[in-house]
Amino acid sequence: MFFTYLRRELRRRRKAALVVASGLALGIALVIIVSSVSSGMSKAQDKVLQSLYGLGTDMTVTKAAAAPGSGTERPRFEFDAKDDDDATQSTDRVMVQGFQTLASTTVDKVGKQDGVADAVGGLSLTVMKVDGQFKRGEFKQSPEDGAAAQGGPRGGGSGQPQGEVQGGGASFDVNSFTVYGTDVTQQDLGPLTSSKITKGRTFKATETDAEVAVVDAAYAKEKKLAVDKTVTISGTKYTIVGVSTADSGDAAANVYVPLKQAQTLADSKDKITTVYVKAAGSQAIDTVKAAIQKNITGTTVTTSADLADTVSGSLSTASDLASSVGKWLSIAVLVAAFLVAGLLTSSAVSRRVREFGTLKALGWKSGRVTRQVVGEALVNGLMGGVLGIAVGLAGAYAVTAISPTLTAQLGSSGGGGGMGGGGPMGGGGPGRQTAAKTLDIALTAPVSLTTILTAVALAVAGGLIAGAFGGWRASRLRPADALRRVA
Known part of the structure; x- marks a missing residue:
């Protein structure tokens, strides 16, 4: 009887039911859409941070920034004087990014702090290679001297040939690329984890001091490098064992080599530039940061949250809009939809006074009438939920399909230990090198199962709220009022 009456009433009042369902659908x-866009913004920011630190890294430890100008040396290049004009001169210089290093033992000290799940060190280098050749100029005699050579008068009184040196000079090409020394025994942490090996293989745990390398795909394409070929760094040839592709499209370094090899190249034995730290849990990050700053002097700790605060550009602007304006707008529309649904249901009950009064006169209890009204409102809410989910999914798909590419610019954080400056590439580690760049991020609007369940819950809540309005109004009706209207 309940469902029969429910189906009949919804069919008879389908216009009113559609209005209520449409209002709820709009809010849902x-x-x-707002939830999916916010989720997409969060994933985009995570991708930016992952490109700086690597998957699973919660914070980095670097040497505290030195005073401006102290301990900084300019790169110097020396060339030999050669008699052979066609000889190519080539020299390179391997420099530690940021010119500041920590002792390798710092990794063990950090790893012993409470709340630290794992810690690994790395050495970030910049290689500046200069090659080219000097060309001698050619002495060209003046026309007068040519005539004198044929027996004519000389063009000068000094007795020396007159003319000028033409041509000659120097042509040199400067090539700069980055090298990251990774601990091959612990490859689950650090910048290399933000890339996937797409060709060849990664390092073996036994290759702690082997002359092998993994190159970034973009750099390999530019320099025509491939697996089993070699890349030369400061006169040492490294066999390429793998090619990696960065998840974010921007790798932390151009070339990756074992840590000991990087230390040898830079003449920095037992030195590192960065310690990558993974906390035991997200709740422990602030505690671990405080512990490291207190117990290990002369260091700067930068967390993912610190770096996220430096994200600017259109990504940051869109994220702020999605998290503030979008959130409050969706709440306001949802509240308005609930109120409109409740008022429309209550108004519909007012127009059905004679109907409900007659039913009560025939023996229906107030509770049964109330349940009938709530049931109708609940069905309206579920219909609004289905429609709202369909429209929401279509909107999220449209955002993903037509949204413009956003830019993320990363500036230096407050205590980055020279982040954004101090080295040729702008910092003391791969993360800092990338921080000086602008990343292009494609915005997506993923819809999770949690979002769908939330939409269903909102639909049920909207139906119950509307039913509560109408049920309260129906429960107050008296049979005598209905019979009086019938007369």
């Missing part, structure tokens, strides 16, 4: 669809 907006919530889905």
